[in-house]
Amino acid sequence: MDSYEIVVIGGGPAGLAAAIEARKNGVENILVIERDKELGGILQQCIHNGFGLHVFKEELTGPQYSERFIKELKKMGIEYKLDTMVLHIDEDRNIEAINTKDGLIQIKTEAIVLAMGCRERPRGAITIPGTRPAGIFTAGTAQRFINMEGYQVGKKVVILGSGDIGLIMARRMTLEGAKVEAVVELMPYSGGLTRNIVQCLDDFDIPLLLSHTIVDIKGRDRLEGVVVAKVDENRRPIPGSEVEYECDTLLLSVGLIPENELSNEANIEIDPITNGPIVNESMETSVSGIFACGNVVHVHDLVDNVTRESRKAGKCAAKFVKDELKEDSHTVRTIPGEGVRYIVPQEIRVENVDEDITLFMRVTDIFKDAKLVLENGDKTIKEIKKIQFAPGEMEEIKINASELKDGEIGDLKVSIQKGGK
């Protein structure tokens, strides 16, 4: 039985930042467990740029961004195990992991930071009818094949879903010599960042078909075509609007799901909206001493936010180990109101907020000329006005500790209201 003060599960951007921050806050005995053969996580295959504007004030590619953290982690001498998969965890913070070198490993730790990231929704999750040929990939799988393994996955491509990965892959496949016929999006708006629509689709004249979906898949052994149809306001295909696109490849970018099989094993309470653990101000889950950060908690669109959140998780895990977190503090909940889909963290133990706390949230729909309003009872604490709020872009509201500790504060509600700029 090995023992550590903190074990971080996952060596991607979340896990790296959490481990480094825990060390900076005085914890010596830390282990990072990574299932891939190197650290860095999914960023190693995200070779496009656009990472790091907040954290490093410069624009980096995914590998560049992760390399900064990997270097720092190694410099600090934090222990890590590669090619190692965690099989089980429990509420008492016992971990069972496995690799080829050490075999089955039993670990006891004072705190765990969950940083397993997320996975892509496959075809079955959205039940696209048709045949089941080769040539249908989730966008991330295609990204790995192309960017890391060096294989091309197809020549004529249709992409379903206009989230950032779908948009980025449209450009990548085009640059690598494929023809992207169209990006098909069920919703009337794109789920990705506007800049990606400009530089990944518009630059290459790739059509974005909003309010469309794929209703049939053709081809026996390899994909031969997809049938695209318009959808009505209830997202149901409109009969008669079908158009067939000849293609040998379909990329699916239809959403990400936090990977919480381990969290479930430890009986950690999961938020049905985020599909991630319910966390408090310290990024601690419902199980004491088990923290979580990054895409395992909720799917982010900017890695910079993952870093911020994970630093907090690392710092608070360190506090937990040193017994500096107050368990019996006055606790308030964050309540998503009208137009807000979820808020992370879901709970705030007021006394543990040092200087300020940032609430991350997503809106439910496109709202033009609106404002995000944070209220405590009838009292408005904060307002953020914008020309447009979109579900694809995570919003945040920062609250100063003084505002929380001002008298006996109740639950905090955030909602979208009319009247922006």
Added chain:
Amino acid sequence: MEVYEKVCIVCPRGCRLTIKKDETSLKGYTVEGNTCKRGAEYGIKEVTNPTRVITSTVKLKSDHLNRLPVVTKGGIPKAKMMESMKVINNVEVKPPVKEGEVIIENLLDTGVDLISSRTVEQ
């Protein structure tokens, strides 16, 4: 009057820019809708000489990894994107490679280098 509507791609915010030709201004154009200085620069560049950062891979002779990710150290003219891929596709690199190491100097005479975007030891 020349007026252009562009979406800024400098950062993920995606500001909607209106760029107007204006001989009287120092740079020949005025930009509205930006929320930072870099946005204004982008707006003018986008209507005069649009550039893009290219990210791709080059062949790598390594047991660890088949492709090395690369990035241009700055934007290259948008019109040269596809042409630059032809050059990039013909390069093969052997480790060790450091992050930031120049892979192709002065890509297509743009004055911009193509650099490695990660370190590969072996």
Added chain:
Amino acid sequence: MYDVAIIGAGITGTFIARELSRYELDTVILEKDNDISSGATKANTGIVHAGYDAKPNTKMAYFNVKGNPMFDKICEELDVPFKRNGSLVVGFSGEDMETIEELYERGVKNGVPKLEIIDREKIKKLEPNIGKDVVGALYAPTAGIISPWELAIALAENAMDNGAELYLNNEVKDIESTDSGYRIKTNEREIKAKYVINCAGVYADEISQMVGDSSFKITPRSGQYYLLDKAAGEMINTVIFQCPRKFGKGIVVSPTAHGNIIVGPDNEVVPNKDATQTTGYRLSMIRETAQKSLEEIPFNKNITNFTGVRAEPDTGDFIIEESKVAKGFINVGGIKSPGLTSSPAIAEYVTGMVKDISGGLEEKEDFNPKRKKVIRFAELSNEEKTELIKKDPSYGRIICRCETITEGEIVDCINRNAGATTVDGVKRRTRAGFGRCQGGFCMPRVMEILARELNRDVTDIVKDGTDSYILTGETKEIENGEE
């Protein structure tokens, strides 16, 4: 010259091959597809039926009731997961209960043991999540669940261990009668055999016609399915049928042998024998109908949909006989449900036919009924896991995260007789790629292992059929950027 050529490597063909491999016979299996179990066998509900459904005095009833009890021993010998979890036919009205009464009578006539009609209260004990409108059910404790393709693969492997040969990607194009038997031409080769056993599933009538026997016709009927994640698996215990009505047999909701939930099939005549596509309207109908049995089926945990095409014979019953116009040519056709359940009994019976036709068979002295144990890493104890990784470190590398499948298991399934050569082949044998992410993470790794073990290029690894290529080449290979 082979003694026996079996056409088709589905459950019937592989079962017969395994039975025949007990005897001193040179047997060959010809399969048109790229793997064992590529037709109806890989796309059905996987139920070992009790035997009350078929009309008394039919072959279906006979072989079903005879086949059912044979599964325990065979699955133990071949190390195939099988669970006798019982089945319910649930009724929603008094009229339904009358039908269920008839099914009960029929079952008793067919010789099905332990049948029982139970009330809602007793159903609730078996199935706490049962639908609110269910009033009663026929309970058949002898029904079970199995993974049919794993059984077929195991049978083929065991048959090959005992000397049988297998040619995949050999579609029979023509059969000629010769003095000593038959000459079979495939797209790839020509083989001679004294006896031919036609187990070609939906194509059995076409194969039969090649020897001039047009005595039966097979119509393709398709059934579509949902397969839900293991996380949903806990909500039911038994196979839940709906009481058959004038307008259809209802939809089955069942756990699978591996703890998923399967929902389906519907039943529709389709124009083509390879019509394995799913359709939106039929899937929604299945979903709605199934929710009558259990309101809370978590369809949001769906991981895949598929369609099976079944062989519907125009004779109304299994066809298991020597052709009247071609001596030594045995038709085993129209093996639709309860074909899987019947297959062990059919294989025994057909072996008897071969015995009779050939004038006697000699038993092999060294026949080994057991298949080399399959290591299922996740099911081992910690001590066993530790030992195993020490012996072979590749069992310490998890390739499929969703199903916890190790590299060692994948290598093993490739290097057996009738081993995997494709990504889906690995999936069918080990379940790698069968989970929530449907191979999103592990497919590149599985392809790498296949390429290494089979000494092929990664770009030559296919998903399933020979033309189901996954990669179109390497990047950076485009000549001067032009195609």
